[in-house]
Amino acid sequence: MTKPVGIVAGGGLVGLTLALALHQKGFKVTVYEAVPKIMPLGVGINLLPHSVKSLAKLGLLEELRSVAIETxxxxxxxxxxxxxxxxxxxxxxxxxVPQFSIHRGDFHMILLKAVRERLGDDAVKTNHRLENFVQDENGVTATFTDSEGQETVAEVTADYLIGADGINSRMRRILYPDEGPPHYSGQMLWRGVSEIDPYLDGRSMFMAGHNDLKLVAYPIRKEAADRGKSYVNWIAERRIPSDLAERQGDWNKEGLLEEFASHFSDWDLGWLDIQNLYENAISIHKFPMIDRNPIPKWTFDRITLMGDAAHAMYPNGSNGVSQGVLDAMTFADLMEEGGDITDILQKYEDERREVTSRIVLANRETGPEKVMQMVHEQCPGTCGEVHTCIDPDTLEEVATAYKKLAGFHAGTLNTSK
Ligand SMILES: Cc1cc2nc3c(=O)[nH]c(=O)nc-3n(C[C@H](O)[C@H](O)[C@H](O)COP(=O)(O)OP(=O)(O)OC[C@H]3O[C@@H](n4cnc5c(N)ncnc54)[C@H](O)[C@@H]3O)c2cc1C
Incomplete structure (x- = not known):
C-alpha cells in the first residue's frame, strides 16, 4: 500500500516539527509557508521537558543544548x-531531559536547518499562503497565493492537509467562519530582550506580581552566558483595555518603554534592577494576551488543525509550543501505526483535542501562576523573606495539578517512551 502524502500549511515551530517527525517515520510531506523568507523572529519561549523529550527523539537535543539555557x-x-x-x-x-529557555528565532532556525538538511530544500516552500481547499474521497487540493494574497501560485493535491498556520489561522477561519478575533484576556504584554549582568544563578525563570501587573523573565542564550552575561527575555504584563485591531495580535508590533515601565517604578525585588532591565532593551514587542476558545472539532475528513491554529493558549504555564510539539509527535506516531488516513486524522484529534482544550481553559485561570494572585489577595503583610500566608500543601497542589494536566509531571513523563 502506498504511504499517505501530506501538505502542511504553516512553517512555524509546529509545522516544521511535524515535517521532521513524519520524515523520521518515512512519510513524504511538504510545508507551505506564507512569508517570502523565514526569519528568526520573536523573543523567548520555553521548551518544557515533555517537548524536549520529543525533540530529543528527533535528534535535536545537542543542538538545542548548544544555544539555549538549561532552566x-x-x-x-x-x-x-x-x-x-x-x-x-x-x-x-x-x-x-532538560527544560530549555530559548529564543524563538534560534529554535525556528534549528528546525528549518534540520528540515532542509533531512527533507531537502524543496520541502519548505515559502511565499505560499493557504487560501482555500477542496476535498473528496480521493484527496484534498489546497490553493496557495503569494504572501500578499494577490495571485495564485500553486494548487497542490495530497492525501491530507494540516493547518499549522498559527493563532490567526486561515484554515480555521474557513472551517469556523463566524469565530471572529481571538479572545482577549484584558492584559497587554510587552516582550523584550536585554543583555545585563547575571542575577540569581543565571539560569532561573521567575515571575513576580499579580494578575494586574506582572513581570516574567528568564535568560535564553548560552552564548551570552559563556561571556559572563545574561541575555534575558522579559515580559511586562499590564491589565489595560485594548482596541479590536490590537487584540488581533501582530507579532511584529513594536512596544514603547513609556507604555509600561513607570508602572513598575516602586517594585523592588532586591536582586534585579527592573528599570535597568527595561532600559537595556534591544527590542520590545507589544502583543496582547489572547487565545482561542476550544472548538468542538478539528478534523474534517482529510484535513485537521495543529498547534496554535488548533489551541492557541495564554502563555501562563509556558505550554504553547510544547503542546504543539506533542500534537506533531502524536500525529506521526499514529501515521506509523497505519490505517485509513481519515481515521488517523480523527484519532489524532481524539488524543489531543480534549486535553489541549482543558489547558486553554486552565491557562485562563492563570494556570500555575494563580498562587501569585492568591498571595496578592490574601497576604496580611506580615510575611518575612518567604511568604507563609498560603499553606504549602495548597502551593504544591496547584503546581502538581498543572503539570499533570499539561503532561509534564516528572513521575509519569520519565517512565513514558
Ligand atoms: C513572527 C512570530 C513571532 C512569535 N514570537 C513569539 C514569542 O516571542 N514568544 C512566544 O511565546 N510565542 C511567539 N510566537 C508564537 C509561537 O511561535 C506559537 O505560539 C507556538 O510556537 C505555536 O507554533 P505554531 O507553529 O502553531 O504557530 P506559529 O509559530 O505562529 O507559526 C505559524 C506559521 O504559519 C504561517 N502562516 C500563517 N498563515 C498562513 C497561511 N494562510 N498559509 C501558510 N502559512 C501561514 C505563519 O507565517 C507562521 O510561520 C510567535 C509567532 C510568530 C509567527
Whole structure:
C-alpha cells in the first residue's frame, strides 16, 4: 500500500516539527509557508521537558543544548521580592531531559536547518499562503497565493492537509467562519530582550506580581552566558483595555518603554534592577494576551488543525509550543501505526483535542501562576523573606495539578517512551 502524502500549511515551530517527525517515520510531506523568507523572529519561549523529550527523539537535543539555557528553577515572587514558590526544573527537577529557555528565532532556525538538511530544500516552500481547499474521497487540493494574497501560485493535491498556520489561522477561519478575533484576556504584554549582568544563578525563570501587573523573565542564550552575561527575555504584563485591531495580535508590533515601565517604578525585588532591565532593551514587542476558545472539532475528513491554529493558549504555564510539539509527535506516531488516513486524522484529534482544550481553559485561570494572585489577595503583610500566608500543601497542589494536566509531571513523563 502506498504511504499517505501530506501538505502542511504553516512553517512555524509546529509545522516544521511535524515535517521532521513524519520524515523520521518515512512519510513524504511538504510545508507551505506564507512569508517570502523565514526569519528568526520573536523573543523567548520555553521548551518544557515533555517537548524536549520529543525533540530529543528527533535528534535535536545537542543542538538545542548548544544555544539555549538549561532552566534550573521556576520561582514566583510578590513585587517586593518575597518568594511565594520555587521549584527545580529540568534535570534538577528530576526529569531525564532538560527544560530549555530559548529564543524563538534560534529554535525556528534549528528546525528549518534540520528540515532542509533531512527533507531537502524543496520541502519548505515559502511565499505560499493557504487560501482555500477542496476535498473528496480521493484527496484534498489546497490553493496557495503569494504572501500578499494577490495571485495564485500553486494548487497542490495530497492525501491530507494540516493547518499549522498559527493563532490567526486561515484554515480555521474557513472551517469556523463566524469565530471572529481571538479572545482577549484584558492584559497587554510587552516582550523584550536585554543583555545585563547575571542575577540569581543565571539560569532561573521567575515571575513576580499579580494578575494586574506582572513581570516574567528568564535568560535564553548560552552564548551570552559563556561571556559572563545574561541575555534575558522579559515580559511586562499590564491589565489595560485594548482596541479590536490590537487584540488581533501582530507579532511584529513594536512596544514603547513609556507604555509600561513607570508602572513598575516602586517594585523592588532586591536582586534585579527592573528599570535597568527595561532600559537595556534591544527590542520590545507589544502583543496582547489572547487565545482561542476550544472548538468542538478539528478534523474534517482529510484535513485537521495543529498547534496554535488548533489551541492557541495564554502563555501562563509556558505550554504553547510544547503542546504543539506533542500534537506533531502524536500525529506521526499514529501515521506509523497505519490505517485509513481519515481515521488517523480523527484519532489524532481524539488524543489531543480534549486535553489541549482543558489547558486553554486552565491557562485562563492563570494556570500555575494563580498562587501569585492568591498571595496578592490574601497576604496580611506580615510575611518575612518567604511568604507563609498560603499553606504549602495548597502551593504544591496547584503546581502538581498543572503539570499533570499539561503532561509534564516528572513521575509519569520519565517512565513514558
Ligand atoms: C513572527 C512570530 C513571532 C512569535 N514570537 C513569539 C514569542 O516571542 N514568544 C512566544 O511565546 N510565542 C511567539 N510566537 C508564537 C509561537 O511561535 C506559537 O505560539 C507556538 O510556537 C505555536 O507554533 P505554531 O507553529 O502553531 O504557530 P506559529 O509559530 O505562529 O507559526 C505559524 C506559521 O504559519 C504561517 N502562516 C500563517 N498563515 C498562513 C497561511 N494562510 N498559509 C501558510 N502559512 C501561514 C505563519 O507565517 C507562521 O510561520 C510567535 C509567532 C510568530 C509567527
Amino acid at each position: 534550573s528553577s521556576l520561582a514566583y515572587y510578590s513585587e517586593d521580592g518575597k518568594q511565594i514558590w520555587k521549584e527545580p526544573r529540568g534535570i534538577a527537577g528530576g526529569y531525564d
